[in-house]
Amino acid sequence: MIISAGIIRNFFNNFDIIKYPLIVGILLSITASILGVVLVLKRYSMIGDGLSHVSFGVYAVAIGLGMNVSIIVVIPLVVLAAYILLRIGESKKMKSDAAIGVFSSSALAIGYIVASVRHGGFTTDINSLMFGSIVFANKSDFIVMLITAIIVIGTFILLYHRIFAVTFDESFAKATGDHTRLFNVLFASLTAITIVIGMRIMGTLLISSIIIFPALSSMQVFRKFRNVIFSSAIISVVSFLVSFFVFTDLPFGASVVLVNLIIFIIYLTIGKLTNHYAKQ
Amino acid sequence: MILECKSLAIGYENRTVLKDINLTIDNGDYVCLFGDNGSGKSTLVKTLLGLIPKLKGDIIFSKNISQRSIGYLPQRNDSLSDFPASVFEVVRSGCLNRIGLRPFFSKRERKRVEDMMEILEIKNLEYRSFSELSGGQQQRVLLARALCATDKILVLDEPFTGLDGIAAKKLYETLDKINKELKVTLIIVSHFVEDLLKYANKVIHLSQECLFCGNPEEYKQHMRKEFILSRHQFLEVGDDHDN
Numbered sequence: 322m323i324i325s326a327g328i329i330r331n332f333f334n335n336f337d338i339i340k341y342p343l344i345v346g347i348l349l350s351i352t353a354s355i356l357g358v359v360l361v362l363k364r365y366s367m368i369g370d371g372l373s374h375v376s377f378g379v380y381a382v383a384i385g386l387g388m389n390v391s392i393i394v395v396i397p398l399v400v401l402a403a404y405i406l407l408r409i410g411e412s413k414k415m416k417s418d419a420a421i422g423v424f425s426s427s428a429l430a431i432g433y434i435v436a437s438v439r440h441g442g443f444t445t446d447i448n449s450l451m452f453g454s455i456v457f458a459n460k461s462d463f464i465v466m467l468i469t470a471i472i473v474i475g476t477f478i479l480l481y482h483r484i485f486a487v488t489f490d491e492s493f494a495k496a497t498g499d500h501t502r503l504f505n506v507l508f509a510s511l512t513a514i515t516i517v518i519g520m521r522i523m524g525t526l527l528i529s530s531i532i533i534f535p536a537l538s539s540m541q542v543f544r545k546f547r548n549v550i551f552s553s554a555i556i557s558v559v560s561f562l563v564s565f566f567v568f569t570d571l572p573f574g575a576s577v578v579l580v581n582l583i584i585f586i587i588y589l590t591i592g593k594l595t596n597h598y599a600k601q
Numbered sequence: 602m603i604l605e606c607k608s609l610a611i612g613y614e615n616r617t618v619l620k621d622i623n624l625t626i627d628n629g630d631y632v633c634l635f636g637d638n639g640s641g642k643s644t645l646v647k648t649l650l651g652l653i654p655k656l657k658g659d660i661i662f663s664k665n666i667s668q669r670s671i672g673y674l675p676q677r678n679d680s681l682s683d684f685p686a687s688v689f690e691v692v693r694s695g696c697l698n699r700i701g702l703r704p705f706f707s708k709r710e711r712k713r714v715e716d717m718m719e720i721l722e723i724k725n726l727e728y729r730s731f732s733e734l735s736g737g738q739q740q741r742v743l744l745a746r747a748l749c750a751t752d753k754i755l756v757l758d759e760p761f762t763g764l765d766g767i768a769a770k771k772l773y774e775t776l777d778k779i780n781k782e783l784k785v786t787l788i789i790v791s792h793f794v795e796d797l798l799k800y801a802n803k804v805i806h807l808s809q810e811c812l813f814c815g816n817p818e819e820y821k822q823h824m825r826k827e828f829i830l831s832r833h834q835f836l837e838v839g840d841d842h843d844n
Contacts, residue, residue: 498669
């Protein structure tokens with residue numbers, strides 16, 4: 322089910338229906354995109370993808386067992402998965418991209434098997450987990466998302482210089498006394514929470530796009546860490562609002578990705594042109 | 602004495618790379634640290650910096666410094682090639698160990714950043730993007746960052762790798778200036794032994810078993826003896842293909 326064009330057109334009359342999806346969406350866009358800057362620069366882009374599959378697995382198992390699972394249960398499990406992925410990335414025995422691959426497919430497989438034993442295949446529930454639906458956002462999502470957004474934005478303001486140092490050069494930051502392990506755990510946890518809420522709106526398969534795209538687009542044009550963060554947040558909110566208010570008849574998650582792709586192409590062109598003229 | 606290792610054993614979790622390391626580094630020393638592939642140079646550096654835990658023994662610092670106040674120039678890292686950061690931002694990140702629990706930098710740190718950029722002659726690059734710079738320029742920016750973190754002791758891991766002749770020569774001169782004028786103790790990991798011996802006043806040679814620690818003259822004599830014993834090893838010392 323998608324929010325129909327009629328509801329959006331009567332924006333003020335139907336504010337009660339769309340207020341949670343709208344606010345959760347805006348907060349999610351900001352949070353995911355600024356966390357995304359750090360994840361993309363630290364070469365952890367695909368961690369979002371891996372974690373969304375893990376949350377899919379948890380939800381699907383719950384649906385298969387006929388349980389009504391709340392995000393309060395899913396979040397700790399996904400945070401744990403994030404922590405394990407991070408530790409594997411730190412050790413030299415297994416490459417983190419391989420580890421993410423193993424996690425993603427295993428979680429997807431387990432979830433799908435449990436769900437299909439009970440329901441015999443893809444149900445509407447499973448389908449909407451895969452591709453998301455904006456109407457999923459409810460009051461408890463709103464509260465968790467609001468707290469997460471406050472923590473993330475607060476962290477970025479108060480620890481801006483430390484985040485820069487750890488992202489730019491982890492071993493130097495560690496050598497001069499930053500608690501890099503603590504940072505990584507904090508970022509993994511915040512990413513995990515953001516993804517658990519975001520994947521029900523954006524869908525398992527599309528959630529990592531709102532982490533990666535805004536950061537990547539911004540990096541084509543901006544050359545300062547702070548500007549990249551601001552630009553990512555703005556791109557992310559704009560693409561959410563465009564999808565929410567303009568492409569009301571299209572599947573929500575997919576249209577956010579499409580708007581992001583268009584913005585990326587525009588930024589890529591601008592970046593190439595400015596580089597070209599700067600050299601002349 | 603600024604730094605002393607007593608029967609130090611280093612390595613990773615269950616694998617000892619080197620043991621029984623005894624060495625003393627004095628204030629103002631210019632130390633050249635080298636050895637064959639896998640001899641434990643980088644492991645020793647990482648242990649001194651506290652990036653990996655020591656296995657046994659002691660690392661003793663003089664009273665006025667701590668492990669956190671060592672400046673560090675890591676090995677070249679190509680993943681920084683697309684990082685959005687201005688030169689000023691990068692150098693400033695070296696001041697983080699000076700601000701304690703404060704969230705922001707003060708004027709004192711800004712002044713330090715500018716002084717260090719002056720010393721390394723990168724003031725004109727202040728607003729440039731770090732990723733656009735040449736290898737030699739990036740190395741000077743990272744050196745300025747390391748100097749922001751310390752005024753006592755600086756550890757450099759393979760600083761000359763990937764630099765052309767002119768850039769490397771300029772870096773040798775700058776390092777000499779930092780050592781002589783700013784009185785910063787230098788520990789340089791390198792395989793360009795010949796060039797460094799002109800500047801260094803102490804040589805540490807790591808090998809699977811043996812460990813040499815002495816001044817360059819002693820080292821040359823030591824190597825002559827080794828040369829008679831094993832011509833093969835001498836050739837390896839001069840090997841330019843460390844990585």
